[in-house]
Amino acid sequence: MNRPFFYAAPLLAVVLFLLAPLADAHAAGSVLAVYNSGQAQVTESRVVTLPQGAAAVVFTDIPTTIDASSIRATAPDMTVEDIQYAYKPITAGNLLDAYLGKELSVILPDPSDANARILRKAKLLANADRPIFAMGKEVYVGSYEALLLPEMPKGLDAEPTLTLTTRSSVAGRKNVALSYLMGGLSWSADYNLTVTQSGKAADLDAWATVDNRSDHAFSGADLRLVAGDVQRAAAPKMLMRANAVMAEGMAMDSAPAPASEEAFSQYHVYDPGRYVSIPASGSKQVGLFSSANIPVKTELSSRFRSTPNQRAGKISQSVESALLITNTKENNLGKPMPAGIVRVFMPDSGGTKLLAGEAHIGHVAEGEDVRLVIGRSFDVNVERVQTSFQRIGKNAAEVGWRITVRNGSAESKDIKLMDAMSGQWTVLNADTPYMAKDAGTIEFDLKGVAPSAGKEGKVINYTVRFEY
Template identity: 60%
Template sequence: MTRLKTGVLLVLFTLVFSHVPNIVQADGSGAFVAVYNSGRALVRETRVVTLPQGPAAVVFTDIPASLEPASVRAVADGMTVKDVEYSYHPITAGNLLDAYVGKELSVILPDPSDANARILRQATLLSNEGQPVFSVGNEIYVGRYEALLLPKIPKDFDAEPTLTLTTQSAVEGKKNVSLSYLMGGVNWHADYTMTLSKSGTTADLDAWATIVNTSGRAFKSADVRLVAGDVQRAPAPRLVRNKAVMAMESAPMDSAGGYATEETFSQYHVYSVGRYISLPADGSKQVGLFSATDFPVKQKLTSRFNSGPGQRNGKISQPVELALSFENTEMSKIGRSMPEGLVRVFMPTADGMQLLAGETRISHTAIGNEVRLVLGRSFDVTVERTQTHFKKVGKNSFEIGWKITARNGMSAPQDLTLRESFPASWKVLSADAEYTEADAGTIEFSLASLLPTKGTEGKIINYMVQIEY
């Protein structure tokens, strides 16, 4: 029995200290990375290890610090994993001071006899909660210090994370270990560039996926998939749902004309880059998703106001927003699922120079939906109002009258929509312009071809509404 135990210990010692360099693939490439737009990623890679027959401790290096230890899975033919240990105690100022609580160190303190001088004192670190507390001689010191000098780095600090598997192998030899895990520090989002034509009625759209990696772990020649959708994150990571994504690792790579290919996965969408790419340890990578050309767009000016029961004095200015809209359908030459992201819209000047006209974020937009982009506020089209009537006609009932003035300072006619929203129960008592009920709480006045009003009073609308709570 003694010889057997000694032999096992020697095997453990030999594997851990002699074969660690052979554990990681020589090129460190070929990983499968599924990036979710919630700030995490599923990684599956192959590591080559040399195992003895029987028990062994296998140490993996080049592991991301943002790894979720409970999600680790390791599989190889003829190998059984008994336990998994993740270790990372980085060298930071806070960790070093925590290790020196109760121990003596050197601290550079302000000299009490000279405000511009410093003194070196030996002190015992009593606590590192909030800020360091020192025992200096017979006194307790809490306050500013210039620097701390530590005699050495304590034990059990790691320069990088390590993952140790306790394994049992049926036979001796090299094995390809399939290692999968979830990690943080990797995210992606969509970036859209929309360019309007000179007429302003059509546009071109380029969609890009921006992958951001801040984990400190680089991935070379990786098969990258991008998962779009709101995937619920539970306290304990589960890999059951992710098996469908991992199975796509063996799918053939297809450039699809230089753009990512798309497919549905459960209630989400998955984009395959179509070629092997490298992700920097701290940086970003952009890949093309899709493009659309010469599709119809509409520009619309809208001014909104929420009319409450209060009494208002004086003139009230309200903004006029510029919005761009289009239908995400095949008939309109798009018909693609649009992941959430930032849309930048460029419009031409008189000489054809494209300038940024506005940018806004969109949420996940499925095929068949309208996309509405609020770009900014109009410079020349203005709206102001004055309350012309206010009367309490019941315990919780009010009559309110408004005079709205719309002006167009541009040289060409402009279409403008006024949206008036009301709380509780309401009814329009009178109005000198036609309106439509947009929904249960809103009416709209449509001012088609609002003429230039330089030197004139502008377009005036008067109406009265009764609001009851």
Template identity: 25%
Template structure:
């Protein structure tokens, strides 16, 4: 439904509140540049988070509760100066988040801790065209409508405003007008409307004078996620690493010159189940990001806190990117080709006796890149979960080309990060069951498997071949043409070098008993 257009000066006007019986309504004396700190918590799934969904809803005036669906929240701390009288004061704390949780509000008088809060109200009945028109029922209004190339002015008493239609009583009768095509002029802003969400406190001050007051509250509509970029070198042995933080703010206000902190970890917060869609930021800087100071990291309970060592403005209704840490060059990496054609299985009361049964692994040979998150590798800081993208330079023109991406979980320092970039094109694998025998009376069966890897590239390729001995928990390797490495109770692997345009075959026989 189209919204009526209201004369602009009305929507931009300020709310002036009069004197009350509590010693006068106190307005913010330092509203332009409040001391603000914002800590943002995120539960965003890096694989399924679309910030533009929320930006669009905010700009289009969608469901007021949409911000509660944002996977995260913020804790906002603001310090402002107020002139208080001794005794009772009503204090208006404006420019707070539209999705503030009133039950989370904290109050502290930094000047005099004896100041007490007697009552608190969160007022968020903000000006909107439909609400203004409701207040002007049975009042005089003036509208201008377009009729062809001309316009006509209609003045009279507003009888109804419903479903985008206005009914106006004029001197000549009733006029019904489509509000979406009308320019509407109203007299003044009715009492009781606010232009900004406002916290109102009734305070009991032990002494008068200027007081520094700090408020703390939680708000919906804020979240963040980490994005990492790897730029691989020519022989895939090292990479340059950059990391970015992507912020989303649809909390209803801007946070100018704010101290920004991010919390990484699985913080429990009671909230409704949400559904997200895919999220992708496709831009990447070509070349090093430079030694721009990023966030500093510290421990917080069982989580990690990332603090920006400078202030920043968190813009309203926007996403923005900040450097998580300066670019790190020549991080040692290892590339691995993995052929894993079967998958691990749980067992029932009997083994899997069907000769043709093979639990689905992958017919493709996967490409992985791994690196150690330690100081020797130029890293060594806890890395928040996020999406990591890999790029490689095209030797022909020097441009960076995308070669794959994956997700990482929260990763402590000194742990390995391993990501899958895709599947090999020129290295292929094939698995065959060449013999199968079973003796149910003696409760034994044997199986002979051939695994063949073929390399169509012009360089030697090292491939890890992994097998899951899935038929039963008790097994014995009776024959093999190459020694293997045992990974766990039912997984084994080989590491083989395959010559250019060559092939390598592994053959083994395993005997199961039950």
């Protein structure tokens, strides 16, 4: 896909050289690859005018969350001899560190009047966990109202600077390709799954939410979204400013413009196919894909862990409500689904789409099943009572259970009961068919449990022997 070449607004970038006059510099677009893991790779073009020979190229408009060890710069007929990244922000701690061993003015509470303040001259002795002052022959460790510094100390930076020491064989304007890794940028998928009135199909809209907490804006970036878990070596923690996120909300009924997708190594890369601007502190939603008329199934299930212990009284079990989807082309889907949140909407009797629940999913490859647990059933409940307990020898016990399933709705319901067993176990008897799901679980698959309407409901009795 061809994109038009464009120039961004001029940067505060200066080219300071050793043997030639001052020249201009500005930026010309960027490629931004954002990863799920909270990092991004930036590749941008910075246009400079260089003299022949040595020069020091100083760039500003650099992210504070940059990984300085990853910075690389190239240009035709130019070599880079060294790269220097400098940023010591103006903070209270850094200001005080600059005045260690020096005298400042300290505003203190007046010990003789709780409502009054006094101004004292003091020498700053230390600034580790808190400032410590020398006032004459006394050392003061305590609270203070404010500190007055005589002037702004040198060596603190309002913004980061990147300095390239370059050597050019030919003078003139050059496109310097600048690339680096940075923190504070991440993305995740957000899905809207809207179930039809029949409850047997749904439409899926997938969005990518790019979250920027780096305080560095990107205007008209050529965006790439990399889905997958990329391994990186442990590194010193980068500075990150945790600002509030300002999300651009999308209407539930608005379908996203599709992004192109391709496999990359063991990951997937999404390209929106257009330039995207991302605020310095906020989020931007970008369309990934839409799929219509996806078959869905509703599953009610209840889980319990059975142990060789004696239990008394009734035990209530929650009943999960889940939607099941198979990610295949035959089901009108068949797309890699990056990790994120799926919000499920269902229509009421009047057709109004209401939130029925939401669930987190991991990365879902094509062909895999998706199980979305969206809540608990209001009408169906499961209760059990231990009907017998007998210790058999030192390391064995037989336990009997009665499980009662009640359906308070007006329609018959299917429900799966899954009992996880501990240790070595054998089902001695059961009045309802079951299947062994695995080495530690049995499942009762109950079809068409009729409405209870005051009746006892569906009852299951079984006995299991544990050996441990």
